[in-house]
Amino acid sequence: MNLLYRSALERVVDSIDVNGKAFLITGASGLIGSCLIDLLMIANEKGKTNHVYALGRSAKKLESRFTNYLSSNTFHVIEQDICFPISDNLHFDYIVHAASNADPINYAKYPAETITTNMLGTINVLEYTRHNPGCVAEFLSTFEVYGNTGKDDYEESDVGILNFNEIRACYPESKRAAETLVRCYVKEYGLDVKIGRLSSIYGPTMAADDSKAHAQFMRNALEGKDIVLKSKGLQRRTYCYVLDAVTGILAVLFHGEKGEAYNISNEKSIVSIAELAQIIAEKCGRKVVYALPSELEMNGFSKPQNCILENSKLKALGWHANYNIFEGVNECLSILEEIANN
Template sequence: MSLLNNPTYIEDITYITKQELPWDKLTGKSFLISGATGLIGSCLIDALTALNKEKNLGIKVYAIGRNRDKIAARFDAGTVTPVQQDVNKPFSDEIKSVKADYVLHLASNTHPMQYSTDPIGTIMTNLIGLNNMLEISEGAERFLFASSVEIYGENRGDVERFDESYLGYIDCNTARAGYPEGKRAGEALCQSYISQKGMDIVIPRLSRTYGPTMLQSDTKAISQFIKKGVAAEDIVLKSEGTQLFSYSYVADAVTGLLYVLLLGENGGAYNIADEESDITLRDLAAIIADYAGKKVIFELPDATEAAGYSKATKAILDSAKLKKLGWRAGYDMKKGLTRTIDVLKAINA
């Protein structure tokens, strides 16, 4: 069974399209989206495709990725036009000719193995890639830059939750810092374009996100746990598991993006998270192990893996600002995890 034919995933897409948002703003609009085949980008494009069919909005999506055939095979040709482009390299005439109403920069290295094996690409996608996207978007109605909880760095005990005004602490003198510092510099770059070129830009800050659109290459702890759960294997925990983080199911992350895109204020940053999905790694692993009928085992990471891991032990987000726009999460941790495992089992069968 393919993902797009899976009843549970279809429910997720319907959940997104049933949000009480001003969908009329999207009538006849075009989107240019980097990171189109990633965890969040693919779910977002599936939702935009569904909106087209349900509401006849006439949306057009230009989906950017490094492999045109992969994009074409993944999405509906009636809504989506594949655009082959590495965002870190000079843009082709094809992409420069696209005059989109909404531009979303979702491309990023987003998991530990990429951080440790490609630290240059990790930081440059949030600098050069972002700048390339901004340069071709001056005429757009709105630009969205997907940032991250990691911009807050370590919790040093001075706050319980990070709100959007928290400044954070990051040791920039490490290769692992390329991801959080790249996101921080990317946010500053967005503010520069607002100030200097009068652009309209919003910045959602995503918590750790998971769901059935996750890539098989993803090496985040939660992704590794899920893959073990799908395979009905013991869950391998490579620490004591006391780290406390905020998570978001992908459908909630996408609704959060859409609330920020359609209702957020220019220049505003918004945390996307829900307190019902704040959980320690140990408890997260236990939910998956219990659902799979397996157990949690402990194993030390190798040097390459360890180099990509965050040193943060507590990073939970305050989402009050986003909730003021009307957003609410629809999936708690257990519901999101079990849905993810069920969908992946079905499409891998």
């Protein structure tokens, strides 16, 4: 494991405040899932005895990503598509449901699969939780569920308009429906399931082919290329470094109210897309250039203009951010640069 990344994990390891429990992480090889597993396993190295189950469609991919943990008796790989039921023969105390198609290009290429994964995966997590009393789960949603509210700042109670006539709605509409499923199961069966609404998350665990704008910016800059901005970049977003995101997710999992949604966001990381591009460019000694997007890229663009997630509800659980946008970007780029050079 990269030493800078390990050091960052060790600084927040106290967010794992349970012991002797079993965690299931779906979407284990993704941006959020992989960082969460790393944090749980670092906590085990520091004396915790939690069992960590990494669920994903490819055992080979999981074993490659988590090579350092394969010899540990507290780490377990589950090769499974989340669209199929989770075995009741396995016991989990906590589930973080992070499995989702979260890549804009793939929303455009595979809209049907995007919807079915979000819906069936959530149903299977909820059904497991229903049949295993005492299990606590968290569904990871997205800021995109808000749609167009007519304002820039979004609180958890806000409701906006989504254009379901567009194929791009496959992602936010299925996340909306999955949130409703969570609330229905909580109401009807009394389950302890919470919702974490993610802001724009970035970090060194991003996939190499992640097509989100901030991921492309970082790749270009680290490869010695200029940063290509395919819009004016005036939209303001709440960004959140992955180390802050996973501690926020855990705060919701351990301390959130069942059936409630919490914005996972950082008030110290609100910038426009163009400003973020400039921050990355300056860090890497590059410049920002403008280009027209392809039709496929345009089909994957999110629609909200400004999207600033209010996070007082999350902070009321005792959570706080450890990074501002400059600190998060600098650490992320430093880790990725070290990984590329080793």
